Amino acid sequence: MFNKVGIKVAVMVNLVLLIVIAAGSFYIIQKQSQSLEDQLLERGKIESILGAKMVGKVLEEAIDNGVFNVTEAFDTNYQEIPGFNPAKYHTLYDSYLDKAILSLQDEFLKDESLEYAVTVDRNGYLPTHNTRYQQGISGEEGKDLAGNRTKRIFNDPIGIKSAQNQKESFLQAYKRDTGEVMWDISSPIFVKGKHWGGFRIGVSLNKIRVAQGKLQGTLLAIMAGLLLVSVLAVFLVVDHALKPLGKFTQIAGELADGKVDQQIVATSHDEIGKLADVLERLRVSLKVAMDRLSRK
DSSP states (O other): OTTSHHHHHHHHHHHHHHHHHHHHHHHHHHHHHHHHHHHHHHHHHHHHHHHHHHHHHHHHHHHHTTSSOHHHHTOOOOEEETTOSSOEEEOSSHHHHHHHTHHHHHHHTTSTTEEEEEEEETTOBOSSOOGGGBOOOOSOHHHHHHHBOTTOBOOSHHHHHHHHOOSTTEEEEEEOTTSOEEEEEEEEEEETTEEEEEEEEEEEHHHHHHHHHHHHHHHHHHHHHHHHHHHHHHHHHHHHHHHHHHHHHHHHHHHHTTOOOSOOOOOOSSHHHHHHHHHHHHHHHHHHHHHHHHHO
């Protein structure tokens, strides 16, 4: 098989093609994976800004409607709820926010890349967590730590920075007390012109990696398909292009055996066509020589 020139040429071309496609695939996968993460983070930034504005409006409307006054809206006299570790607290406004912002915050979690979308005051107090983090108390410390996180004060270094941040789309790497690592994006909440706290978005690094893995798998499948098609195309094209060489090899053998009557016609003007002309001149020369010898 490998004694054929066409096969050798096709194999060499395909090896070069394999290297080029492999290098190109690696570059594209890296760029697209980074682009995907950037897109998810950009979406999270927009969501944090939107959430902050919506919660700020909810609080201001509650003040305007007499639900509570400005001082009560900024209440930091946290009343501990007995029997919880970590501790949970009530404020003068938390029961209202349980009704007013729970569905609003849960709406953000339709974005599957998000782990949480929550409101915290300037001290990191989280009055109303997402529904998924308000599971019933089981008495199992680890299960409750992960499943019931509402009304806690998240004043860890990352949490307090998010709560006190006054810049839109403030991005931090965050390791939760349950072990998950994610991007935390916060935007400030202002109520009646005063900084109230922040709206925090948690973008799951694990979900980003899963999404990147799916993207990479898709791109690899596409590149593998392109490579397979290219390999087959190269073999077919090279075999077709060099097919006349097989015919001319047969003709050269016949000339060597003294078969000089069949005219050799060039069908192209490339190197193969020139080879046909050379063989035709050789055939004519041999025929003339053979005719002379036969007349003696």
